Amino acid sequence: MVTGAALPVLAPGGDHAVATVAGAAALKDAAQSYTATDAIRATISARGSFAATTPEEIKETHARAAAAAIAAGMPLSSAMDIPIADRVVMPMADGSYSFTDGFGAARPGRSHLGQDFAAGIGTPINAAMKGCVSRSTESYQGYGVTIQVESIVNGQAVSTVYSHMKNGTRAVEVGDCVEAGQYLGDVGSTGYVFGSCLHFEVHINTVAIDPLPWLRDNVS
Template sequence: MTTSTAVTTRPATRAPKRAAKQVRSLFALTLVGGLVAAAAMPAFAGVLQKDEAMTLQQMAVDDAQSVVVASDAVGAELTRESYSATTSDEIAKKKAAEAAAERARLSAQTATTTSYNIDLNMVAPGSGAVRWPLTSYTLTDTYGTRGGAHRGIDLVAPAGTPIYAAAAGVVKVSSEAYYDYGVAITIDHVINGQVVNTLYAHQSYGCRKVVAGQTVQVGQVIGCVGSTGRSTANHLHFEVYMNGGNVDPLAWLNANAG
């Protein structure tokens, strides 16, 4: 007995339908993704623009500088050539130069406004080869005071008091700004075979009566008392050097003036 088995074959229509369904799903996803991207693009672009602006500022050239000015003013560009760093020594030198310029300005101003009636024919009293540089004074600081830093004597007298050459000689320095001495004069002498140099400091501006290289006589008027340079009161600061060495002026005058 022969038994026959029937084989049932399903129609081949499901596979194409499934593929079509997958294509439609993929298209839908693509469409949704496109809409989301389009909606997010403006915000994303804003973020990029903001980041890009910050990056440009950070990448600015180091040497480029700018100044914020009022709306009606003109912008100006600064470069490193417009300024320079200075050391403490350079700053100190600059301040010293400015101070010297100010002293010179005051010197010129004072010289034109201050006038002292000094008789140039006056001669310091005495008959010796050495005489006192002032005829009336008050002795204050002496030689070697201030811890040994004071190299002369201070003779206090009113501004404009005549100053006399302590001995005959040749003027070496005649200056309106001689270091801390202010208005000062120095004279070279030869006394009893010894080389002597005398210094007359802190005189009044515009009061010098001799110039460098001029020959002077003992007791001759050379200037007048003042308070210039490193000084706090009207006085004559007087120094003496013998053979290049600094000596006590008071002892020298007491031993030689007559």
């Protein structure tokens, strides 16, 4: 059996199978009040005397706006509209993982802020809900290959984090927007981790919570 145990703690800052409600059963509200920065939107959304119109231009515009906001230490919502997620799914397909270290597990000088889904290297990871990508990197501190997605769920600002992914498998970049169940990348063993797993975190209004009860209450 493949096992995984993630070590680090993350401070909050897209045609594969999607888990079903049965997977959720096994687990048996104000949004972040950020004001959009019009200067960032205006500066990045226009290119010369015209606005982005093609899908490629729009994607580039989103990426530039997101990068500018994050570089300025601002939330992604200051540069683009964060979508409302109308459904939540498990981040991995039923039967493809087992739960190992959970929220609050002891770590040297800290506690574990997520839930580990132990699985073989190369197992697909999916977005838990609709949202926009605020982090996508091949190396983030002890988290290794990491993607972070910003969403609005039940009126709350929710960040989901996907870490220890396999190098070279990230399918989304900062500024991309994803749908629930969209492929993000593959399970790996990058960063500070024993074995291979998905380290999954949920932050509500920047505060980390136990992902399993939240998934139990929201997966549909």
